[in-house]
Amino acid sequence: MTDTAFSSPETPETLHEDRLWRDDGWTARVIKNEDDDGWAVEMIKDGEAEPALVGPWTMGRNKKDPKPLDTSAFNTLVKTASEVLRRHEQQLRAQLHKSVTVEAPTGDGELDITLDIIPDEDDPYALLTALDSLGEQLAQVKVAASFKLNKASAEAWVENEFRRPG
Known part of the structure; x- marks a missing residue:
């Protein structure tokens, strides 16, 4: 099976095999652990090229082949991978x-x-914004992505009547 099958923007069909489960927006694939003789499992969210989670996988009863995936294991893996992405x-x-x-x-x-950095590959920048106690925007200026926001720089910006910091 090719890697493109895991990063397709289309919704893959449900699949439940011993070493490959695809369901509920996720794919679990049991793979040979590159670091030792054991097995690993990778969790890939639909539409993503890279796994959200890679971890060790249990050996089967014969101590040679991996334990087959099942509903309980898959649900636990989805929960763990989702938490990793959330963090x-x-x-x-x-x-x-x-x-x-x-x-x-x-x-x-x-x-x-507030300072919101826009991590554009070609031209990263940040937006410096002032909000009043009701959450109404009073001012906003574009600054360098490297702008350091702290109490002193914020106070200086306010005292300078929200002019773009030099």
Whole structure:
């Protein structure tokens, strides 16, 4: 079977075999473990080229062949792989989105200053945004993706009447 079968944008049909299960948007494939004599299982989300999870797989009773996949194992693998993806997305979001709170210059409340990095391959940049206490956008400017948002830089931007930082 070719790798393209696992990254097709089409919805693959359900398949339940000893070493290959495809169901519910996921493919589990039992493979030879490259690091030792054992077996591994990889979980690939439909439409993705890379596995979300690769882990050791249990040997069968003959201590030579892998244990066959079954519904319970597949459901556990889906749950684990989904959690890995969720954590990865949270980590990526934390890297690309920063936020600090500063006092409004008028003294009536606080402002949320956010920095959202846009990781474009050719021209990465970030959007620096000021929101009032009601969540209304007061200002937004495009800055370098390397802009460091902290309390001091946010306060300086507010004091400079939201002009693009130099």
